[in-house]
């Protein structure tokens with residue numbers, strides 16, 4: 001299969017078609033080591049393409065870390081409030097799935113991948129992938145904290161045992177390996193409290209990058225991708 005050079009660059013997710021054409025004409029793109037200047041030139045899909053010194057891969061699997069702000073929903077549908085609106089247009093076309101949903105008012109780490117099988121695997125309860133959330137809540141005492149850790153009975157299921165560490169009666173962190181609808185909010189309601197703010201700060205072994213402001217994103221590093229995709233020797 002062959003593909004136009006400008007489309008290859010656009011499909012890589014790094015450039016719009018217009019940026020790609022400009023860059024190609026300026027001599028910034030080489031294919032198999034040879035600079036090409038015609039955006040319409042057809043190249044094999046498996047060619048080695050370098051643009052501005054960066055190796056691009058056509059339809060390579062994409063892994064994105066997004067710092068989700070409040071007010072956005074984690075769906076891929078064409079909703080004006082979709083987290084996809086925070087990504088550049090060319091990245092919205094590579095088939096990203098969010099690894100687990102966050103409520104509209106929940107902030108923090110959202111991982112998106114174009115590897116549907118990996119996303120499914122990470123979300124499977126058998127995978128025991130830890131998700132860590134920092135929260136503020138109506139004050140709770142030791143007895144309520146203990147109940148949350150043991151597992152609480154909700155209308156449709158009983159939450160699995162988990163870890164809850166309190167910094168003070170209104171601030172803490174909770175580590176879950178499951179992710180049911182509104183789970184944390186419902187767990188706190190079940191013990192007579194209420195979640196006031198909720199932020200996901202870690203997904204598996206990958207923490208939220210503190211340099212990302214809400215609404216900003218970056219690609220995962222190779223190391224972070226391995227932490228999510230390679231068989232683990234310990235929980236994380």
Ligand code: URA
Nearest residue numbers: 103106182183184185
């Ligand atoms: N639990 C919730 O209640 N909301 C989230 O967004 C994530 C976990």
